[in-house]
Amino acid sequence: VEDYAAAWDDLFAALPVDVPRALHHTALNVGALGPYERGELLDFTRRLCERYHLRWVNEDVGLWSLAGRPVPYPLPPLLTRAGLEATIENVRECQASLPVPLVLEFPGFAHGVSVVVGELHAYDFFRELAEQTEAPVTLDVGHLLSWQWWRGRRGIELYDEIERLPLSHCFEMHLSGCEIVGDRFFDAHHGHLLEEQFQLLAGLLPLCDNVRAVTFEDPRFDEQGTMLPTSHASWKRLVEMLQPWMAP
């Protein structure tokens, strides 16, 4: 933690004190099938939570490495019964060691990067995982679209089957810049939201009674700290859409 403290202290000093703070993890590797030693990692995470008063830890449900070997992008978990059982066990281990809730994020599916193994529907996998672990979840709207896109769905079919998601577990929603180029859906993280993301968000919000946070993950800023026009247009529309749902 000491190696990180200087940078983190600077960051938190720049934030208003009343802004809720959470950690987006990238190494819990809850989709792992094989042994994965998390002891030191969980201890490190716990110390960060305590030092910076983090309210929750978020993590994409996926494979962030394979038998210790790096991968360029988190891979979806194996969509098999064995994959689900291993993921449930991994999540329970993390939950038992963290001082704050572990919020499970639906993973991304990107042609050209992801390899999808197994026959389970990802929404069913994710719902059963949330139910068995009683975990709150993050619905990343771009990731949901990417799954349906992967399956060949287009147009209004992209918004189908949301009832198969663990909607009552939804604590947070994520939005990050996505792009459709040719017949490819990209989780581009460039700060510009697609019309399809707003449409799906509008469909999800009334169904998720327990949602408490909506996060715009990647707005772009210039060197003076001013939000770039492409991101600002997305931000403005997002704020307008969320206005009726905000706490007074």
Add this chain to the structure above:
Amino acid sequence: VTDREHGRRIEEAFAACLYGGDATGEPLLAAVAVDDWTEAAAGVRWMVLGRSHRGTGALEAWYPTAIAAWRSAHPDDAELDALAARFCRSAACGAWREFPASDGGISLEEAWWRFFQEAGIGDPDELEEEFLSVVVRSLAVAPRARFRWPEAVRPAPGGCFALSRRLVLHAALDGRYVRGEVTPLVAAVLRDETARHEAGAVVEKLRAMRLIG
């Protein structure tokens, strides 16, 4: 075989496919479309070429002479994709680890060095200097990095050091990188404690630099 051990085998097979192997040995993976593996493997090559570390940069900055030698011999591989494909399939790459749960793995820098050596790419002496330089500089920036130290890198009171065949010292001392040719006497003192009783002044100097205890 426990479920976790079986799971490890699946992960190893999965990784092997992504790093350029084939999926025929594992039925679960064999069901994946060949095109999906091909595209995902391209992503892995892009990753190993682009991996950049604080203070040292990425591959082309680590091994400029080896990369120049490769480009000279393979002018059609300007993007280094063919080089990365060979690297990804190598045993050297297979020893690379970088996650907290994977103690015992070597750094990407060492993996490339082993690969260049085995493949006979670049001048061996230049390669050794580049390798020791990048590894020691990385330890100057991140002294507690979790990769396994190369055999040539030795601990010192102020950090660590390595000596090349050309008797060039590379040292990370209290956050600073120090590099320079040394005399055979200094090299002997650094390599062998028994040589210290005949080199009082040198020993004192090296102790003051926190190279030896």
